[in-house]
Amino acid sequence: MSFINYSAREINCKLVYYGPGLCGKTTNLQFIYTKTKEDAKGKMISLATETERTLFFDFLPLNLGSIRGFKTRFHLYTVPGQVFYDASRKLILKGVDGVCFVADSQEERMEANIESLDNLRYNLEEQGYNLDELPYVIQYNKRDLPNAMPIPALSEMLNPNRVPEYEAAAVDGTGVFETLKALAKQVLNELRKGST
Amino acid sequence: MMNPQMVMYEEELAQIQAITDKLLRDSRSQTILVVDKNGQMIVTSGGSTDLDTTSLSSLVAGNVAATGGIAQVIREDEFTGQFHEGKDISVHMTLVARRIILVVLFGKETTHGLVRLRVRKAMGDLTAVFEALERKAATQSPQQNVFAEITDDDIDNLFND
Numbered sequence: 001m002s003f004i005n006y007s008a009r010e011i012n013c014k015l016v017y018y019g020p021g022l023c024g025k026t027t028n029l030q031f032i033y034t035k036t037k038e039d040a041k042g043k044m045i046s047l048a049t050e051t052e053r054t055l056f057f058d059f060l061p062l063n064l065g066s067i068r069g070f071k072t073r074f075h076l077y078t079v080p081g082q083v084f085y086d087a088s089r090k091l092i093l094k095g096v097d098g099v100c101f102v103a104d105s106q107e108e109r110m111e112a113n114i115e116s117l118d119n120l121r122y123n124l125e126e127q128g129y130n131l132d133e134l135p136y137v138i139q140y141n142k143r144d145l146p147n148a149m150p151i152p153a154l155s156e157m158l159n160p161n162r163v164p165e166y167e168a169a170a171v172d173g174t175g176v177f178e179t180l181k182a183l184a185k186q187v188l189n190e191l192r193k194g195s196t
Numbered sequence: 197m198m199n200p201q202m203v204m205y206e207e208e209l210a211q212i213q214a215i216t217d218k219l220l221r222d223s224r225s226q227t228i229l230v231v232d233k234n235g236q237m238i239v240t241s242g243g244s245t246d247l248d249t250t251s252l253s254s255l256v257a258g259n260v261a262a263t264g265g266i267a268q269v270i271r272e273d274e275f276t277g278q279f280h281e282g283k284d285i286s287v288h289m290t291l292v293a294r295r296i297i298l299v300v301l302f303g304k305e306t307t308h309g310l311v312r313l314r315v316r317k318a319m320g321d322l323t324a325v326f327e328a329l330e331r332k333a334a335t336q337s338p339q340q341n342v343f344a345e346i347t348d349d350d351i352d353n354l355f356n357d
Contacts, residue, residue: 003232059251
């Protein structure tokens with residue numbers, strides 16, 4: 001749910017990075033954080049376990065600049081990917097404006113990708129959203145690994161509706177900003193559509 | 197599908213600010229935040245400038261969401277209030293009109309009892325403002341919406357850095 005503050009002339013939107021455990025959601029946010037200018041970002045918060053696994057969420061506020069005098073602020077969240085944190089994942093999807101599904105390109109994680117994508121669709125429906133109608137992009141992460149599956153095979157299984165998809169290696173930043181920009185654009189376009 | 201937007205106008209923002217400023221004085225607290233359930237900060241009163249209100253808002257919303265999740269599991273409707281007691285600063289959080297979180301940070305200058313008492317009064321006032329705001333946003337014509345005028349170039353320009 002976007003928040004438009006006419007008084008402060010601000011637009012606030014919420015983007016959620018979803019995907020199976022260890023697919024690189026937090027790594028995406030960490031790269032965005034390290035490469036964003038100081039004045040365009042807030043503090044990154046990670047609610048993680050002692051072993052650096054996301055326990056509740058990561059949070060990164062970004063200021064993208066102004067449109068027609070309105071500051072655009074994006075709040076980036078990740079969900080905990082591990083299966084048993086499902087209750088937390090549902091909570092984080094509340095009020096979402098756009099979703100990035102981060103898939104793990106490794107062959108042995110294909111089942112986990114499919115399970116997580118089903119879980120995303122189901123959890124969104126529980127909150128009254130339909131994934132097919134939300135701003136949505138897919139990122140195939142870990143393209144740098146030798147056991148990464150070919151893109152057509154991943155796409156066939158994870159992207160039947162042909163939403164925008166991006167290759168990435170979040171660990172070195174490849175594809176991270178392309179994915180974010182594509183999603184942010186979709187969200188802003190959606191706001192425009194909704195206003196006419 | 198378009199998400200229901202939350203919209204804030206100058207008039208209502210001033211009303212909310214006046215309510216929280218009064219609450220700050222009456223409860224002798226240090227800082228007051230009004231945050232929406234998704235973690236977007238709406239208004240602050242008092243507080244030092246180095247307080248990271250963006251982080252605080254997001255964490256407060258996460259906290260309230262988690263508590264709401266607990267309520268669901270134990271089949272309770274909703275927990276409307278939370279209190280965290282610290283050595284120097286304590287936090288009182290209240291859910292207002294089911295979508296707004298009123299956060300009061302207070303120290304030794306006051307008591308939890310006084311804070312609760314003053315919050316109860318402010319809650320009624322805030323509920324009235326947010327209900328009016330919801331009605332106003334629903335009747336606002338699209339022409340007055342800033343997004344209608346945004347072009348593809350405006351959006352592209354955001355990313356030209």
